[in-house]
Amino acid sequence: LDIRNTVGNIPMEWYKDFPHIGYNLDGKKIYKPIRNKDELDDFLDKMENPEYWRTVHDKQTGSDVVLSDDQVELVNRLQRGQFGDVNFNECEPMVEFFSSDVMIHPVTNRPADKRSFIPSLTEKEKVSKLVHAIKMGWIKPRRVEDDGRGRYYNLWASEDSSILARHKMHLPAPKIPLPGHHESYNPPPEYLFTDEERALWEQQDPADRKLPFVPRKYSSLRQVPAFSQFIHERFERCLDLYLCPRQRKMRVNVNPEDLIPQLPKPKDLQPFPTTRSLVYRGHSGLVRSISVSPSGQWLASGSDDGSVRFWEVCSSRCMKTVQVGGAVKSVAWNPNPSVCLLAVALDSVVLILSPSLADKQVILSSERLLSAQQEGEEPAEGNGSVVWSEAEGEELNQGLRLKIQHPKAVHQVVWHAKGDYLASVMPDNTSHLQVYIHQLSRRRSQNPFSRNKGLVQCISFHPIRPYFFVATQRSIRIYNLVKQEMTKKLQTNSKWISSMAVHPGGDHVICGSYDCKLSWFDLDLSTKPYKMLRHHKKAVRGVAYHRLYPLFASASDDGSVIVCHGTVYNDLLQNPLIVPVKVLRGHVMTHDLGVLDVTFHPTQPWVFSSGADATICLFT
């Protein structure tokens, strides 16, 4: 304790500005020593004074103190971490006061605390908390360690019928299919993939693949590696087990033979054409249209090479060729047996030909029919667009008699059953002038429709009654010519009608379409098709009914003519019986076109077909 200065333990810089540095015990000021030592003096002192190293500056008094030898020794000891007292022995033996030996006298004489006699409050709090927690069921007694897993017993010792009842509806999961030879590590060589199969496998979507892995062959068991998809497959199985809906599916084993309908044998439905017996050659372009004379002796054909040829049916001889100067679209023989006339449609003209291939009587009567109204000729009122004109000169010699000039290209020409009227089609989407009905005897033309109802594809007269059939792109309209109104509209369910034929009885219509279908309408039954026949692989080009036999035929671009038996019953309750009886092939495919037109012989069960290969075939 230093009591030379009484200011206490304060920072001495508080006295910096004063001449004194504190006060002594008597209250007198202790003055700072008069110091005028600068750095130089200090240095000199350091160099010269041998006591410099043991001189210490005393902050309290501001004076320098020279340490004595004892003091230096003390400093050194403290610096070395030794006790200041030289005589202190730090390794004295320990005296055990708090030992297991009970002593007579206490070590300390302090009386015991009061808290050692009374119960602890904090402990009481803790215990009461635990008690409360146990009471409330928050803390449970330590569970006895029992390993529930791996302890098994006879679970099925007693059968429980209550569970069985519920279990009846249970569907066990199907088992995984067993592996085949493909999966072997060393399969027979035929089960390995070829290069193409492997390429295909790699290209395919994993869902489409037939096998989920590539068969591999290893020469020994040692070389078989781990299957990388193993865990995946097990996982997939797990997913299937808990995510897939299960259903009992009754697998019906259908015998494919049972699906085939039982039809009367074609043998029992004879007669029908079966073989190609004659080929009529001579045209150089595709033969668009053919027509047989009502007597069945002559066949007329119109071709893209600009000619109309007349053939004798039995001998396949070309009797006559008429060059008409344009691709012939349609030919139609007058159905009246007492006249011999042929209507030909090409470009925008309809020609009436008199081929003079008949008795003199018939030829005369047909000439008479043509010249009947010659003198009283007058242009039909309002139909200025249709011009009738007589053929002259060379054309007359060829057999040309009349020219009916139309405003647009004519597509089809048909006769009425009586042979006096004929109708022509000029397909045009935009106008109502699509159909003309011409009367030959009066040389009159009229347009029966005042409104455009769609692109007209083909037309036909009813064989007995005054009805008129008009096929537009998708439907067939039937008009009553006497009452001048529409009686029916048939929906064909096909995209684009190509051809149409009316049953000689008049109650049934067939119609072929470019989308390979043939629809049979029973007019008494419904306006929807009674039957759709999808026999052909390509567009149907032509359809025809036989006049006498219950036969109809369809010609298609796939080069075949299919003849079907179609009996029609007078009984209204019985539906027509339709049985395909023969597929006839005889035409060669040319420019993706096959058979273009088909027609039946009027009396015999023969069918003619004209094809894109410039030939006409007769099937008998």
Place this chain on the structure above:
Amino acid sequence: MGGLQKKKFERGSATNYITRNRARKKLQLSLPDFRRLCILKGIYPHEPKHKKKVNKGSTAPRTFYLLKDIRFLLHEPIVGKFREYKIFVRKLKKAYGKTEWSAVERLRENKPTYKLDHIIKERYPTFIDALRDIDDALCMCFLFSTFARTGKCHVQTIQLCRRLTVEWMNYVIASRSLRKVFLSIKGIYYQAEVMGQLITWVVPYQFSHDHPVDVDYRVMATFTELYTTLLGFVSFRLYSSLNLVYPPKLDSNGESEPKEESEDDYAMNSESYLEKLSALSASLARVVSSADEEEAQLDQFPSEGEDMEKMEAREKELKQQEAQKKLFEGLKFYLNREVPRESLAFVIRCFGGQVSWDKSVCIGSTYDVTDETITHQIIDRPSVGKQYINRYYIQPQWLYDCVNAKILLPVEDYFLGVTLPPHLSPFVEEKEGDYVPPEKLKMMALQRGEKPGNEQEEDEEEEEEEGEQEEEEEQEEDDNGDEEDDEEEVAEEKNLKKMEEQRSQGKSLHVKVTPGKLKVENKARLEQEEKAEEKRLAIMMMKKKEKYLYDKIMFGKKRKVREVRTLPLR
């Protein structure tokens, strides 16, 4: 009209189904818990007949459960356990957050657990039901037992799976019920017949797995939880049916005592017992030590005609089975270290053979290489240093093929370094018209007891068959396209055409009269053609729907025929 207006979707099928989300809400479970519950209870979704009706007019893809099923789940005690576990996790988190370690410890000790016994009993009311569904359980346990003991799932699960699979294999050995084995590229398939049920399982090859990332191991673990319980109970029952001690104990007075001295080299004491069991080389202890089981003799019932035949067939089959069970009896095998030890030991022991291996490979080897009584040494390397004269050195495939053929096949094809014959799947049963690989025909001939010398005949027969098939095929083709004409006709046609051309060109013809040829009409053929045409025409008249079905069936048939024809041509 009076009466209340009926509301939509308040009756009929809409009320029988419930969507997954609504079911989950009804059970007050999270999606993973719901999934686990469905897996454990075997509840799966149902596909309603009219999805739109059930979905209340919407066509959104939804999963539907039967409302009955969900109601059934409501009473499940496991649901309560799931909730308890959820609470436990929450408490534990809280205790961790507050660093109350004593609370953490206490909670840990009281972690809620559940048992699946009642679920097993409920899902499989009879033992046979359980046995029928054990395929998946076995596959899963065998897979899990090969997992490394780090990561993916709990070590206890892996150990339990290992224990159960070893128990199963020991049972199959003890009951000699293994029937077929197949080495595939995926793993080894085994098929056993246990109590009349065919049980198939697959064991992966012994490699470490590289675990795929797109697999949800939680789902797999839940399934394994169920399967281990199921397999344990089934094992217990099976062991007790054979009078074996469960859990299995090694027979102390068996004839083939594993060597005791080197026990400590392999494993710790606690593990060595399972290891010894899994060595599969020793027989198991029985509750009642009965020396021989009396063979169940099939009683003769007086019967007639067909029954008689059936009985005879059955008897024959039984005899064959008995013979198969004793296939390797009396043979002594030694496994080289490169062959899959566990699989081979399992197969050999299943058919009564004795087996051993090098004592450094695994615990439980019973004799050394130097044993003179060894008859076959299984080896899978191109050559071997020292060979003993009185034993066959054979590749492992021989064993598997023998098992599948049910006879001891000639060893020559399987010698050391020989190119192995193909390994066929024993699970394929060829029907009529299917392709049968020639190796199988050979094997069947061997089974019938024929010598391999008269294979030639067989081949000829086969060829004949093929010829017939081809003919049939030709006819088929005839049916399809009828462009076929007799060649003669074609020639004639050509001739005619030529003549016509010449005529049309105005050339003079070389008119020549040749004697007419008599055309021989094949009546049978004509008739056939007529029939075929009739059929074709009838097919044309088919309705659209039926035609579609017919085409599909015919397509499948034709493809099959084509495959059968093309396979042997490779």
